[in-house]
Amino acid sequence: MLSVTFSNKQQWEKRLSTIREVADMAGVSVATVSRTLQQPDRVSPKTRVRVQEAIDHLGYKPNLMAVKFRSGKTQVLVALVPTVANVFFARVIKGMQEAAASQGYSLLLMNTMGDDDIERNCAKLVDTSQADGVIQLRAFNPFATDQFQSEALLPMVNACEIVDGARFPTVTLDNRAAAKAMTEHLISLGHRRIAMVKGPQSSPLTRDRLAGYEDALKAAGLSIDDSLLCAGDFTLSSGYRAATTLLDLPERPTAIFCENDEMAMGAMRKVRETGLCIPEDISIAGFDNIAFSAYAEPPLTTIAQPAEEFGETAVNLLIDVLNGKTKHAIKVILPFEVITRQSTGPAPDNANR
Amino acid sequence: MLSVTFSNKQQWEKRLSTIREVADMAGVSVATVSRTLQQPDRVSPKTRVRVQEAIDHLGYKPNLMAVKFRSGKTQVLVALVPTVANVFFARVIKGMQEAAASQGYSLLLMNTMGDDDIERNCAKLVDTSQADGVIQLRAFNPFATDQFQSEALLPMVNACEIVDGARFPTVTLDNRAAAKAMTEHLISLGHRRIAMVKGPQSSPLTRDRLAGYEDALKAAGLSIDDSLLCAGDFTLSSGYRAATTLLDLPERPTAIFCENDEMAMGAMRKVRETGLCIPEDISIAGFDNIAFSAYAEPPLTTIAQPAEEFGETAVNLLIDVLNGKTKHAIKVILPFEVITRQSTGPAPDNANR
DNA sequence: TACTCAAATGTAATCCGTTACATTTTTACA
DNA sequence: TGTAAAAATGTAACGGATTACATTTGAGTA
Structure with a gap:
């Protein structure tokens, strides 16, 4: 240096x-x-x-500090982001930032690494009059107390991954339906052994996407094989590791559905290293539709989420709450879309028993 | 909805x-x-x-607002980020966020889209006592006036892409040397027709990287062919478009050096779509070493930058300035590293004249 | 010219902690 | 027990902008 x-x-x-x-x-x-x-x-x-x-x-x-002090309004919103350096969240942040700016609010961005204590601390910014409200992108209520688990004690909205039975406004998409749709897509291509690479154990996202996957399998009369369920943590490397495990199975899957695109891209890398072709030998699907997905080799079939809109909607809802416009725990469900690209294709013949 | x-x-x-x-x-x-x-x-x-x-x-x-008002210190740093939703910046943000938090500062993140006016407005946060200092990730001085072009009128540091002759602390890496090193790597593999996909015209980064590329070519006695220089804007799609142009050349390059990884991945997509092999027919190199690069097909040769360290160093420098510790316009130069992966290989035989 | 009412402007309290300085209480030792 | 010194606590000013309320100025009218 x-x-x-x-x-x-x-x-x-x-x-x-x-x-x-x-x-x-x-x-x-x-x-x-x-x-x-x-x-x-x-x-x-x-x-x-x-x-x-x-x-x-x-x-x-x-001196706007004096103004804010006197008015009691800070015009600052706190965003609790598990990982700022994540492509999907980066898009959500963009949406939040723009919506906030257009309404005269600033965004205080917190990289919480999904840590409960860090998030609780950040939430204190509102307690201490340093911010007007909180946007939480993870299924955890930083204001939760013994008496109030699903209720926000201060202005807050929850987006992307939401708390079950939340008593505050939330913005999400129907993860279960989306995962079901993707699984159905794979089934329609003749796949019978469909693996799923999950997200972190504790995440409701994972639970919902898994449920959607199971819905589709059941509806198609297929059995659920636990050996095809692999744990991951939404990182490229965990996708790679998961694929390593799956390809080593005595009877390997003909399709791998990953709960996000990063893991799908990690899995694709492993598959190619093994000398297998995508999608001829094995199909891969992701979730999120990050920009890189369209440029992957081959381009990745995935679920598109309106990431920026998540951020935008969350901010607008929060401002409504602050202005007393939104009195109820509105639940906004944004639409998803199955994006079919070349990483998924017909199941190989020998796999059709 | x-x-x-x-x-x-x-x-x-x-x-x-x-x-x-x-x-x-x-x-x-x-x-x-x-x-x-x-x-x-x-x-x-x-x-x-x-x-x-x-x-x-x-x-x-x-009420910490009252405390801040009285003390005149906000404990808030403003980060001017051209694009939050950019993989490289996301890492820098992570570094800034953590360094700031560990010193009791909050990070006010601004997605400025590289707009001078937006940045000038954000910088006003300091004028109006809403923030203590500014971290600028782009080569533009938001405090610049007619008299003071390269001097910050308020506490500020500049990281990543820095202002020429800046009179405030800066953190960067030797982009020229890095680009030269990568070009030399390609030359050592026998490449003679090396294309470069540039960043935005106005960016000093582009100018420096281009200079490094030219340095290497000259040192190797190679001529500089303007038709091999292609404009880009650091996005995946611009890399794709640039490759489209380059592959259409009567005598196409045997290597393409892109000024960032996103463009390299865009270019790779185009190359493969054309049915060419990487690196047998054409080598591709990038810059930044984002996480996806290691998982690309094939894994991308690139320049590693210590992104998180950029953010961390910038924050620490700014806090030093605020505490009166750093009185001078320190210029910190962080190290780079050429990461050789499989996207670069020997130039095809028929190309060696 | 005198008087009314509106417009313009001023005065001072307020927001909530912090802290210099003043005052009171306690401790310690002769 | 008396007294000095230390410890504990209290008083009030301060920071910068806003604003309710008070006061002054000016215009308009009889």
Whole structure:
């Protein structure tokens, strides 16, 4: 690590002028200055000009910290994101950020790594008047107490992975139906041995997607083989590992449905390394439709989720809650779409018994 | 968009108790309460207990907005990120977030889309006492005025893509040397027609990487062929488009060096669609070493950048500046590494003239 | 010119902790 | 027991903007 230094005299001594200095310079009271800024029509034109000149001259900028302190509104929303460095969440963040900005709110982004304590701590920002509300992207209520498990004690909305029976607004999609649709797609291609690479044990997402997978198998009269269920954690490497296990099975699956695209791409890597072809020998499907999926080899069949819309909707709901517009625990369900690409194809002949 | 509602009585009437209420209940002065919280040893044990009981009973939480307002320190850092939904930046954000949190700062994340005006507006957060400093991930000084172009008028550091001749701390890597190293790698494999897919025209990153590419070609006595230089914008699709152009050339390149991994993956997709093999027919190299690169088909040769460290270093530098520790415009240069994988290989025989 | 009413402006309280300084209580030792 | 010093606690100013309420200015009218 090299380092070069320049000489520099950074003496920004934070000499911000106050409303009082403006008032003095303009020869008016602070109230008049404030009014000039807030309700110009309540100030006579001559005075207005004089005040404006003083403001320009001093380069006065109102101390918004003081404003927020006095008003009790921070115009800040906290986003609890399990992993910022995750492609899907990055899109959700984008949606949140834009929606917040367009309504004059700032987004305080927290990379919580899915840790309960960290999230509880972040939620305290609201307790301590540093933020107006919380957006939680994980199925955990950071405000939960012994008495109130599914109820938010402070303004909060929950998006993407939601808490069961939540008593606060939520935004999600029907993961069960989506997983069922994808599994049906695979079944329709003749697959009978369909593996699933799951997400973290504790995640409701995993439970719902698994349920959808089972729904489809049952509906098709297929049995559920536990050896085809593999644990993962939504990372590329866990997909790779899961595929390693699955390909080693005495009777290997002809299709692998991964609960997200990263794991699917990890699995694809392993499959190709083994010398098998996708989809001729084995089909692979993912979930999320991240940008890379369309460029994978072969392009990945997956479920598209409106990620940005998740963020946008969550922010709008939260602001509604803050403004007292949303009084109920609304549950918004966004649509999904099965995106069929080349990573899924007809089951190999010898697999049709 | 379905929506279901639950009945709910969310009446969090924001009735936060104040230090004065605690003082009254404990029968002490506000100063004593404050001391109980700040310097417990300056309060007698009995009083301390009494105050603590009052605090617990009332559920008192200090209004940190008031604290920040009075102290003039917000403990908030603003991060100006061109695209949050970018794999590389997501890693940088992770680094910033963790470093900030560990020092008691919050990160206000701004998705600026590389827009000068948006960035200038965000920088105003510091002007208006809503944040203590700014971290800029793009080569643009949001505080620039006619007189001060390369000098920050308020606390700021610049990371990743840095402003030329900046008079504020910067964190970067030697993009020119890195691009030269990668180009040399390709030359050493026998490649003579090496294309480059550039980033946005205006980006210093592009200029430096291009310079490194030219350095290597010149050093090897190779001429620079403008038809092998292709514009891109760091997205998957622009890589795809660039490859389309390059493969259509009468004498097509035997290697394509992309200025980031996303474009490289876009290019790879196009190459494979054309029926060519990587690296037998054409080698592909990227820049950034995002997680997906190792799982690409074939795994991508690229330049590893310590993304998280960029964020971490930037935050630490900024906090130093805020504490008056760093008085100079330090320039930190982080190391890079050429990661050789299977997307680059010997140039095809018929290409060696 | 006197008087009314509206418009313009000013005064001062308020938001909630922190902390310098003042005052009271306790401790310790002669 | 007296007194100095230390410990504990209290008082009140402060930070910057907003705003209810009070006061002044000015216009309009009889």
